[in-house]
Amino acid sequence: MLDQYLSWYDMALKALKYKIENFTTKPFSKIAICGMGGSGIVGDYLRVLASDRLNYPVTVIKDFNIPKWVDKETLVIGISYSGRTMETVSAVEKALRRGALIAVIASGGKLINLAKVKGLMYVKVDSGYVPRTSLPLLLYSALKIMKELNADIVSEPEIQESIDILKNYRSxxxxxxxxxxxxxxxxxxxxxxxxxxxxxxxxxxxxxxxxxxxxxxxxxxxxxxxxxxxxxxxxxxxxxxxxxxxxxxxxxxxxxxxxxxxxxxxxxxxxxxxxxxxxxxxxxxxxxxxxxxxxxxxxxxxGVDPLETRSIKLYKEYIKRVSTQFFTQH
Amino acid sequence: MLDQYLSWYDMALKALKYKIENFTTKPFSKIAICGMGGSGIVGDYLRVLASDRLNYPVTVIKDFNIPKWVDKETLVIGISYSGRTMETVSAVEKALRRGALIAVIASGGKLINLAKVKGLMYVKVDSGYVPRTSLPLLLYSALKIMKELNADIVSEPEIQESIDILKNYRSxxxxxxxxxxxxxxxxxxxxxxxxxxxxxxxxxxxxxxxxxxxxxxxxxxxxxxxxxxxxxxxxxxxxxxxxxxxxxxxxxxxxxxxxxxxxxxxxxxxxxxxxxxxxxxxxxxxxxxxxxxxxxxxxxxxGVDPLETRSIKLYKEYIKRVSTQFFTQH
The missing domain is CATH 3.40.50.10490 (Glucose-6-phosphate isomerase like protein; domain 1)
Structure with missing residues (x-):
């Protein structure tokens, strides 16, 4: 695990080179960031960074459901490193039905497939990392999407400073x-x-x-x-x-x-x-x-293994089984 | 303290009769609720209640500062039971300078004075309660303000059900x-x-x-x-x-x-x-x-006194002294 954290400088440089596929834009006046855990936290970073820069709020949604106000005038960024997070996929699908402008960030999975099929804009990040260590890949991708959509919340020198700070990782x-x-x-x-x-x-x-x-x-x-x-x-x-x-x-x-x-x-x-x-x-x-x-x-x-998260695995197996039954019945 | 919680039914009925003074309205497309502790939490209730009802997000601000997006198109409700909470007064004063539509809820203090001097709409709730026990006074007042401003997030039968549930307090x-x-x-x-x-x-x-x-x-x-x-x-x-x-x-x-x-x-x-x-x-x-x-x-x-909150008192003395110095210097 330690080596993945110590490669954040390289990850950041890599993320800056990612391309936004299917780039599309339209006017929006609200932003919702959907994601869970180590992917959803990117929304929290965006929210505080936007606080002094944008004329509308950024709201973070960590749920299956989305609020009523997510509509045609809303930019929704769905983030899931695996692309398979049940809650995030559910939220993005709902936002799609509401006609929101949607961008997704993932390394693959259902989210990237959905983007390809529906022509949604997306950034496909490198796979093979532990989701929570992939923060620079997800965060700099999200900042790039915001910038391209004229919802610019960090300047070039700020991006540069944040990457420079990763150089000193050994210390x-x-x-x-x-x-x-x-x-x-x-x-x-x-x-x-x-x-x-x-x-x-x-x-x-x-x-x-x-x-x-x-x-x-x-x-x-x-x-x-x-x-x-x-x-x-x-x-x-x-x-x-x-x-x-x-x-x-x-x-x-x-x-x-x-x-x-x-x-x-x-x-x-x-x-x-x-x-x-x-x-x-x-x-x-x-x-x-x-x-x-x-x-x-x-x-x-x-003396514990930082990599293994047994409880989350058990939960994901449970929710996969149960949510399918539940949504079929309701 | 227990008697104050056990009088919530009466408090709710009392709050329903409060009048909004200086009622004013104008179009808004964003809502910010400013407050701290037992007053600020009213904003959290409003946020979740609004989630399935309004076409724009409700954001809760528990800070001295307000985000850039608080502007002429924003409804700001400032809530402080005492009316003297430093952070809330500071946030409301900033929102006032931005031209926001402002409502305040307090039992007196600087917030009510500010409302009277500036002609802001306000609800003056009964004084004499411990702030955290006054939840029904503050919450039903806030719901009334929202309703009058056509940002209706609960129905009359819902209000009624919530009050009926308080009847059974003994059980x-x-x-x-x-x-x-x-x-x-x-x-x-x-x-x-x-x-x-x-x-x-x-x-x-x-x-x-x-x-x-x-x-x-x-x-x-x-x-x-x-x-x-x-x-x-x-x-x-x-x-x-x-x-x-x-x-x-x-x-x-x-x-x-x-x-x-x-x-x-x-x-x-x-x-x-x-x-x-x-x-x-x-x-x-x-x-x-x-x-x-x-x-x-x-x-x-x-065997502790539920009423006394010594640490908060010490903090309030400190922040009163320091923030005046700080804002004079900066």
């Missing part, structure tokens, strides 16, 4: 090793500000899948209106990972001036991950790589 | 007591499907604030693509609370046919809260009341 290994040695057998609680919410989710998902541990996400300022009280109940087997935006923002000021000293005073250990890079995309990519490396190194430390 | 006490006795000193993980996400958040926040414990939320189907693997790592001091939609949906089928037996086989205890009522609003209100009662009864069991 991130030691840092990730020390982070994993703090987590040990504890439950990580990952906290950041709303702009970096995808990083919280990413850290959690990577700890779940690679390290086989329970983890939890929190976003400040909402954190300080309810979750904060939970820490009063005494120190449990948890460690706080704080993704510090490291950008001179009010969020950083509160993290360093209140959150860290307060949690420390209650007896909690807080590990600050200071996000490197200048632009949001670079900070997101940096944090995501640290999450991947840390979770694999933690798996090694615990 | 919910025993159930909540048994639920609290299962949680004991464990960390609750609350799981449901995307339509009932606000209930997960509500349970978590109520456990945080009333019971002073850490809690965690998960939404199926995303849960089955990453979080599920974390449970393989052995049973920890957690209990799963499953908000079962109890509506014959595929979600319910998966919960009962896969999630419960699978988690049980791994050694986890799962408490199913079967959501009563027919419509979504009734199920949401029912689940929210169970969350409130359970969290207060758990506080009593643990």
């Amino acid at each position: 991130y290994l030691n840092y990730s090793l020390s982070l994993s040695s703090v987590i040990k057998d504890n439950v990580p609680i990952v906290i950041t500000d709303p702009r970096y919410e995808p990083l919280c989710l990413r850290f959690k998902n990577e700890f779940n899948e690679n390290s086989k541990i329970i983890a939890k996400c929190e976003i400040y300022p909402e954190w300080s209106h309810n979750d904060i009280v939970g820490y009063e109940g005494g120190v449990r087997n948890v460690k706080v990972i704080l993704a510090n935006p490291n950008d001179g923002s009010l969020y950083q000021k509160v993290f360093e001036g209140f959150m860290v000293p307060y949690l420390t005073s209650l007896g909690y250990e807080v590990c600050e991950v200071k996000l490197q890079g200048k632009c949001m995309l670079a900070k997101l990519i940096y944090g995501s790589l640290i999450a991947g490396l840390t979770s694999v190194l933690l798996a090694q430390r615990k | 919910y006490l025993n159930y909540s007591l048994s639920l609290s006795s299962v949680i004991k000193d464990n960390v609750p993980i609350v799981i449901t499907d995307p339509r009932y996400e606000p209930l997960c958040l509500r349970f978590k926040n109520e456990f945080n604030e009333n019971s002073k414990i850490i809690a965690k939320c998960e939404i199926y189907p995303e849960w089955s693509h990453n979080d599920i693997v974390g449970y393989e790592g052995g049973v920890r001091n957690v209990k799963v609370i499953l908000a079962n939609p109890n509506d014959g949906s595929l979600y319910q089928k998966v919960f009962e046919g896969f999630m419960v037996p699978y988690l049980t086989s791994l050694g986890y205890e799962v408490c199913e809260v079967k959501l009563q009522g027919k419509c979504m609003l009734a199920k949401l209100i029912y689940g929210s009341l169970i969350a409130g009662l359970t969290s207060v009864l758990l506080a009593q069991r643990k």
Whole structure:
């Protein structure tokens, strides 16, 4: 697994060269990104990156179903690394019936077949990776689709900075090793500000899948209106990972001036991950790589196989069997 | 505290009689709900209720800042029970400068003053409640504003059913007591499907604030693509609370046919809260009341004061001091 994370720089360069097949466009005023797990999280990155750039919201849908507002004026990007994710295929098929402008990103499977048959635009990414390690392939493909559709949410220099940051991957290994040695057998609680919410989710998902541990996400300022009280109940087997935006923002000021000293005073250990890079995309990519490396190194430390995700396999077998029956009956 | 939760039926009837002051309207094609904690969660309820009814998305903003897309074509509802929440006031002031159509809901404070001075529409709710117990006042007020603005997301019979369900509150006490006795000193993980996400958040926040414990939320189907693997790592001091939609949906089928037996086989205890009522609003209100009662009864069991939230008070003092300095400097 580690080698796949350490090849993100090459993956990013590869993704920049992908071609959008069947390119089509029409006006849209809403964007929905459909996907699950390590593919669906690309939608979360797009949502926060779009927040300060677009005149309409980007909504992430992690479900079989789509909201009523997905219609002819909506761009829907369906993302599934395998192209076979039941929920994503179902959501894209529904969006197709609503007349949405659709793009899909996958390495093959039913999604790519659907795109070919229906003439939908698509990017076919390289197969052979573990889905969650393929983040650069999926993310840079999605950014390219957005750009070509004039929903440009990152600039060329920002793309370049985010790729440059991946060059230093060797130096991130030691840092990730020390982070994993703090987590040990504890439950990580990952906290950041709303702009970096995808990083919280990413850290959690990577700890779940690679390290086989329970983890939890929190976003400040909402954190300080309810979750904060939970820490009063005494120190449990948890460690706080704080993704510090490291950008001179009010969020950083509160993290360093209140959150860290307060949690420390209650007896909690807080590990600050200071996000490197200048632009949001670079900070997101940096944090995501640290999450991947840390979770694999933690798996090694615990003696578990980061690759195998037995529970997800069982679920996928179950849902394949049951959803066919269910949709036939209803 | 318990008496405030047990008066939800009366609160709901009271809220139905509130008047919208300074009513104004203009066309809008986007909705943003701004608020934090027990006030901001009203936005989550509105978002899921709108999902199958409106032709545009409802976005919940729990932050000082607002996305670029909040503009003249956006309805912004700012909700803060006290009317003094720093983040909400900041978000509403920014939306005002963007020319958005604005409504505020509060019991007084800066938000109501702002509405009076600027001629914004507002609902002034009764003061004297603990903010998180005032949910019916805030929620039914927000639904009324939406209805009057032709963004109708619940019908009259649905409103009626949701209020009728509050009549049986005495019978919910025993159930909540048994639920609290299962949680004991464990960390609750609350799981449901995307339509009932606000209930997960509500349970978590109520456990945080009333019971002073850490809690965690998960939404199926995303849960089955990453979080599920974390449970393989052995049973920890957690209990799963499953908000079962109890509506014959595929979600319910998966919960009962896969999630419960699978988690049980791994050694986890799962408490199913079967959501009563027919419509979504009734199920949401029912689940929210169970969350409130359970969290207060758990506080009593643990011998902690459900009312006091010392950490939030410390945060509010800090942010008041620091944000003034910060915004003066930047």
